[in-house]
Amino acid sequence: MSMDEAGLIQAAQQGDLTAFNRLVLAYQDLVYNQAYRMMGETEAADDATQDAFISAYKHIRSYRGGSFKSWLLRIVTNACYDELRRRKRRPTQPLEPLDPENNEEMESARWMVDPGESPEEALERVELDRALQHCLDGLPDDFRTIVVLVDIQGMDYTEAAEVIKTPLGTVKSRLARARLRMRDCLQGVWELLPTAFRLVEERDL
Amino acid sequence: MISNISPGDWESLSAYVDYRLSESEHTLLEGRLQAEPELQRALEEIRRIKAVAWYATRRRAPHNYTLSPRQVKARAASPLYPAFRLASVLASVLFAMVLVGDFLTGVTSGVPILARMAPPQTAEIQVMEMAMEAAAPAPLEAEAEPAEQQADALSMAAPSPSPTESPVEESPPSPFLGESADVAANQAAPYPLPTQSVALEAMEEYGVGGGPAAKAAVTETPTPTVTPKPTPSATPEPVEEPLRAAPAAPEQQQDQPPAQAVADAQAEVADRALFTIPYVNRWVIWGLEGLLLALAGMALIAALLTRRLR
Numbered sequence A: 001m002s003m004d005e006a007g008l009i010q011a012a013q014q015g016d017l018t019a020f021n022r023l024v025l026a027y028q029d030l031v032y033n034q035a036y037r038m039m040g041e042t043e044a045a046d047d048a049t050q051d052a053f054i055s056a057y058k059h060i061r062s063y064r065g066g067s068f069k070s071w072l073l074r075i076v077t078n079a080c081y082d083e084l085r086r087r088k089r090r091p092t093q094p095l096e097p098l099d100p101e102n103n104e105e106m107e108s109a110r111w112m113v114d115p116g117e118s119p120e121e122a123l124e125r126v127e128l129d130r131a132l133q134h135c136l137d138g139l140p141d142d143f144r145t146i147v148v149l150v151d152i153q154g155m156d157y158t159e160a161a162e163v164i165k166t167p168l169g170t171v172k173s174r175l176a177r178a179r180l181r182m183r184d185c186l187q188g189v190w191e192l193l194p195t196a197f198r199l200v201e202e203r204d205l
Numbered sequence B: 001m002i003s004n005i006s007p008g009d010w011e012s013l014s015a016y017v018d019y020r021l022s023e024s025e026h027t028l029l030e031g032r033l034q035a036e037p038e039l040q041r042a043l044e045e046i047r048r049i050k051a052v053a054w055y056a057t058r059r060r061a062p063h064n065y066t067l068s069p070r071q072v073k074a075r076a077a078s079p080l081y082p083a084f085r086l087a088s089v090l091a092s093v094l095f096a097m098v099l100v101g102d103f104l105t106g107v108t109s110g111v112p113i114l115a116r117m118a119p120p121q122t123a124e125i126q127v128m129e130m131a132m133e134a135a136a137p138a139p140l141e142a143e144a145e146p147a148e149q150q151a152d153a154l155s156m157a158a159p160s161p162s163p164t165e166s167p168v169e170e171s172p173p174s175p176f177l178g179e180s181a182d183v184a185a186n187q188a189a190p191y192p193l194p195t196q197s198v199a200l201e202a203m204e205e206y207g208v209g210g211g212p213a214a215k216a217a218v219t220e221t222p223t224p225t226v227t228p229k230p231t232p233s234a235t236p237e238p239v240e241e242p243l244r245a246a247p248a249a250p251e252q253q254q255d256q257p258p259a260q261a262v263a264d265a266q267a268e269v270a271d272r273a274l275f276t277i278p279y280v281n282r283w284v285i286w287g288l289e290g291l292l293l294a295l296a297g298m299a300l301i302a303a304l305l306t307r308r309l310r
Helices: A003-013 A017-039 A040-058 A068-089 A119-137 A143-150 A159-163 A168-185 A200-205 B007-017 B023-035 B035-053 B069-076 B079-106 B119-137 B139-140 B144-157 B177-186 B196-206 B212-222 B237-245 B249-255 B258-309
Strands: none
Touching: A003 A017, A003 B069, A017 A040, A017 A068, A017 A143, A040 A068, A068 A143, A068 A159, A119 A143, A119 A168, A119 B035, A143 A159, A143 A168, A143 B035, A159 B212, A168 B007, A168 B035, B007 B023, B007 B035, B079 B258
């Protein structure tokens, strides 16, 4: 934690909203990505992120040091768990965004395209992203959380254990089982990966 | 082609990819990887999974999530919510208690539910008073007709065993009120004057209560239906004073029809049941209602305040 971040946290704990908002700007992409991968929808991720930051400001006095990033991710992960539990009680059908051309729901994920990419790259990335999210959605909540934290957010086992308040050995075994399920689900999408990520077998061939 | 390795090996490979194996485990696994192609294929699968996750789109937040002072202010008022919620819950509970209390006591509805629920004690009092009513006018009037009317009224009002004839006759008592009333009507004139002690004896003989409340009701309630005329067989000691204290009562009782007297007796019993037990609880209920009103007002203020803050 940098001294600047520590100072901002201390100021926020004393009620400085500007200091807290600077922390928000620094972590909002991370928190939003966690929420999106957990929820699988932009609208739900938006709500969960907003709720997480409000909750963080409300409880920032309870922050007692350690990784502020882990603390924030724990808050947003819990917010996602709450929402997922609520959805299991009252399941709903999510809506795709409307196509501006014909005003109909967009079945493909091309609305996620980054305009800076070439059309081919963008298409591959979108398809890969969809496949990844599809497989993540099929995982149990606990498995999904650990995959997102370690493989997508890039946290190490210790940080992930801190976020989900779980022993290190549980993180290790849960991640291995989650990856096993992901492997079975991701069959057939390997060719969408860029060449640098292709299989050893294919490179050997 | 999917690798087929044991879960333990898969977990070791998963940790190996993330550099979470110890030195010895790491060395051992690398040795096996050189010798076992299946294990190497599984390792590549795990790496691909990580690659897909890493290569997936990193999303940017669609907008800034900075908090405004208005949001913070609205949230700052939230500590009041628990108190208001508690007030609402308490109001609901007290409201339910008041409803139940009303139902049990019948205070606010004006219906003497307790009296109508007819506890055994009240029934005994009625029977005893009716017995006294039935027996009292007999020596005064010395006519069978009023006794018959009274017996009819009694049979309609309370079909319970009547002890009227037991003090004077040695024969076993009839459990039917109409039958005893007929006997009383037929043999009214020569009978000795019945008193409250006679009625108590009758109750004991019939086994209808004899509880302290019933006896108290008999001894405390002066019956103006007898005259101070001496009788050979009655036992006037316990009732002599109350009877002399109300000298004008016999004329009034003679003017009243027996059915009306029975109805008055029943009303008195009902009033006694209404104004003894419920009055104890009435203050409690009033207190609960006051508390309920205060809590409801607090909840209303909370609702208005919350609406304004939001």
